[in-house]
Amino acid sequence: xEITRRRLLVLLPAAAVAWKYIQAGTPEASPNYKLSEHxxxxxxxxxxxxxxxxxxxxxxAENDVPDGYFRTWIERYHVPDWAIExxxxxxxxxxxxxxxxxxxxxxxxxxxxxxxxCADSPCTQVCPVGATFVSPDGVVLVDKxxxxxxxxxxxxxxxxxxxxxxxxxxxEKCTLCYHRITKGLTTACAEVCPTGARQLADLKNPSDPxxxxxxxxxxQVLKPHMATGxxxxxxxxxxxVR
Amino acid sequence: MQIPVEGFMYPNEVELQWxxxxxxxxxxxxxxxxxxxxxxxxxxxxxxxxxxxxRLALLTALAFLLVAPLxxxxxxxxxxxxxxxxxxxxxxxxxAMFGFVYLWYLMAVLLLEIWLDYRRDxxxxxxxxxxxxxxxxxxLTLGSSNISDRSLSIDDRVGYVIxxxxxxxxxxLHGYVGFIFGSVKANPWWSSPLMPIVFIFSAxxxxxxxxxxLYMASTKLRGKEIDIRCVxxxxxxxxxxxxxxxxxxxxxxxxxxxxxxxxxxxxxxxVHTRLWTSQVIIQILLGTVTPIVMLGLTQVVKMSEAARKRxxxxxxxxxxxxxxxxxxxxxxxxxxxxxxxxxxxxxxxxFATREGLLTAIVLMLLPFAILWVLVKLLPPWPDxxxxxxxxxxxxxxx
Numbered sequence: 116x117e118i119t120r121r122r123l124l125v126l127l128p129a130a131a132v133a134w135k136y137i138q139a140g141t142p143e144a145s146p147n148y149k150l151s152e153h154x155x156x157x158x159x160x161x162x163x164x165x166x167x168x169x170x171x172x173x174x175x176a177e178n179d180v181p182d183g184y185f186r187t188w189i190e191r192y193h194v195p196d197w198a199i200e201x202x203x204x205x206x207x208x209x210x211x212x213x214x215x216x217x218x219x220x221x222x223x224x225x226x227x228x229x230x231x232x233c234a235d236s237p238c239t240q241v242c243p244v245g246a247t248f249v250s251p252d253g254v255v256l257v258d259k260x261x262x263x264x265x266x267x268x269x270x271x272x273x274x275x276x277x278x279x280x281x282x283x284x285x286x287e288k289c290t291l292c293y294h295r296i297t298k299g300l301t302t303a304c305a306e307v308c309p310t311g312a313r314q315l316a317d318l319k320n321p322s323d324p325x326x327x328x329x330x331x332x333x334x335q336v337l338k339p340h341m342a343t344g345x346x347x348x349x350x351x352x353x354x355x356v357r
Numbered sequence: 358m359q360i361p362v363e364g365f366m367y368p369n370e371v372e373l374q375w376x377x378x379x380x381x382x383x384x385x386x387x388x389x390x391x392x393x394x395x396x397x398x399x400x401x402x403x404x405x406x407x408x409x410x411x412r413l414a415l416l417t418a419l420a421f422l423l424v425a426p427l428x429x430x431x432x433x434x435x436x437x438x439x440x441x442x443x444x445x446x447x448x449x450x451x452x453a454m455f456g457f458v459y460l461w462y463l464m465a466v467l468l469l470e471i472w473l474d475y476r477r478d479x480x481x482x483x484x485x486x487x488x489x490x491x492x493x494x495x496x497l498t499l500g501s502s503n504i505s506d507r508s509l510s511i512d513d514r515v516g517y518v519i520x521x522x523x524x525x526x527x528x529x530l531h532g533y534v535g536f537i538f539g540s541v542k543a544n545p546w547w548s549s550p551l552m553p554i555v556f557i558f559s560a561x562x563x564x565x566x567x568x569x570x571l572y573m574a575s576t577k578l579r580g581k582e583i584d585i586r587c588v589x590x591x592x593x594x595x596x597x598x599x600x601x602x603x604x605x606x607x608x609x610x611x612x613x614x615x616x617x618x619x620x621x622x623x624x625x626x627x628v629h630t631r632l633w634t635s636q637v638i639i640q641i642l643l644g645t646v647t648p649i650v651m652l653g654l655t656q657v658v659k660m661s662e663a664a665r666k667r668x669x670x671x672x673x674x675x676x677x678x679x680x681x682x683x684x685x686x687x688x689x690x691x692x693x694x695x696x697x698x699x700x701x702x703x704x705x706x707x708f709a710t711r712e713g714l715l716t717a718i719v720l721m722l723l724p725f726a727i728l729w730v731l732v733k734l735l736p737p738w739p740d741x742x743x744x745x746x747x748x749x750x751x752x753x754x755x
Contacts, residue, residue: 185368200619204365204699228367237543243455244438245447263441264434266374267452273543275367275696279374284434341542357697 148297153252154319155291156346157305158328159227163312166191166225170304170313171211177292177303184278185209186289187229187304194222194355202355226349226356227313229304230255230276230289231337234344238268238277247286253318253346254293259285273341291315318346364700371702373692376712378428381720383534383556384684385425390531390557391564392418393467393523398594400520406590412737413575414568415471420728422463428720431711451537462530466523473516475735477504493734531560538687545620546691551609558602563680565595566673573670579738585662592669596652599676603645623698631693631701636686644679648672
């Protein structure tokens with residue numbers, strides 16, 4: 116086809132519209148963010164958590180989490196000194212509205228929970244189409260445009276971190292606020308925590324304070340016998356926590 | 358809808374993920390695998406006595422296999438994406454292989470074997486019928502109308518090889534379903550290397566019992582005499598398979614009780630409360646011990662034919678109910694307790710919902726409707742075969 120001036124005038128606007136369309140479909144760029152330079156996790160300092168529920172509310176608002184479902188939640192433990200294997204645990208509305216005053220004596224503490232962003236995550240292993248995956252920077256994510264909604268990943272998570280979003284009918288979970296951390300921000304939950312009980316940790320960044328903390332404190336992960344390579348580290352965690 | 362919770366559940370655990378439809382999935386595939394194994398008894402292991410059920414078993418397997426993916430499809434949040442499992446399967450996923458195992462079993466084993474076995478009848482029907490029926494049978498010949506002795510002997514040999522391949526395939530189909538559950542390390546109720554083996558044997562039990570019942574009921578409906586030697590042998594195989602199945606389940610149970618690991622207290626409580634009726638009463642007492650004792654009695658006590666038939670009918674029905682209860686207890690039971698081992702939730706089944714009771718009933722009736730069509734199209738009765746061969750030359754010459 117010969118390109119005449121008249122044809123060019125027709126083609127150029129069409130090409131511009133097409134280009135705009137292509138651009139709209141590409142993800143937002145984070146020019147200063149290099150996937151290979153990060154390996155994300157989180158530090159939870161249990162003695163610092165006061166169970167105020169700010170983190171749950173912030174997460175819910177930031178990520179449009181449907182009511183009754185939780186990307187993060189807080190549990191309150193009461194451990195009788197004679198039965199470490201049978202703690203009394205509660206999490207009314209995921210701790211979103213805080214907790215009623217505690218009358219019981221003995222050991223009481225709060226445990227914030229979220230996806231452990233496991234390096235060897237059983238949830239990504241079982242996904243039949245690979246819609247959930249570990250990103251190169253160590254965050255377990257779900258592609259909601261690809262997820263079948265078979266719920267196998269929900270069954271496979273030992274920590275109860277996943278749910279099916281009733282609006283999208285796909286699996287959903289904590290993304291470690293991926294849209295924030297790739298732009299140099301911290302997670303919504305860590306941002307609002309009044310006591311600093313939650314701290315985003317970049318395990319590949321040598322200047323991240325997590326390294327000094329891990330060197331000087333005894334930290335644990337949840338259910339270590341599951342061998343999932345969990346990357347949410349708990350400081351001061353009681354043996355009764357599960 | 359408020360779901361009653363006892364103790365502590367992780368907040369996202371309160372709602373059950375897998376419904377009654379996922380109970381149907383292993384139940385239906387189990388019937389398929391079991392029916393096929395029964396058919397192979399005649400074909401491969403030369404158990405001639407069960408010949409009257411051979412074709413019925415194959416058609417039963419096909420009718421149920423055609424329905425097997427439906428409960429999964431209805432359960433998916435995005436059924437329109439299910440084809441992605443074929444296009445981009447995730448190789449580390451136990452579930453990703455479902456489509457391939459299913460297709461292999463349907464296309465390479467069951468359809469081929471049925472077609473080869475019925476080819477002669479189909480060709481004869483295509484020659485002897487007229488109108489739309491003729492078109493259907495002509496289409497079913499797939500253009501192959503050679504029914505010379507040599508050709509039929511090739512059919513027979515190829516059919517034999519397919520059955521040989523079919524036996525491990527049937528094991529694969531249902532063992533694989535067991536593996537989907539048995540490989541979930543997060544769930545101690547499911548996580549067991551015995552799960553695939555228990556699933557295979559329970560599949561054999563349910564499939565054999567279902568075909569036995571179908572044979573007895575259909576023979577009665579046709580006003581014919583039940584071949585007692587045939588049902589005697591089937592009942593015998595049902596008894597032996599059931600004893601192995603029950604022993605495996607008991608080994609698993611004993612191991613769990615003796616080990617009493619961190620999950621034991623929680624699971625034990627669940628069995629004694631929420632699962633008491635469905636597991637202890639229906640599955641174990643009514644659906645396993647009773648039929649085993651009944652079938653065992655027929656092996657050691659001399660009984661009249663009528664009494665034996667009655668016992669087979671009752672024991673067979675209880676067996677199918679028991680295996681359904683077993684699937685229920687595996688799938689639903691595995692979701693009633695918290696992975697924190699500190700609490701329990703409740704399963705609320707809807708009625709006229711996508712995953713409700715009505716859907717489950719329709720899905721369970723559908724294979725029988727399909728079987729009815731298949732039986733009309735391809736009569737599996739021994740007398741139908743002899744009739745066809747008797748009329749063959751006459752039609753062949755016209």
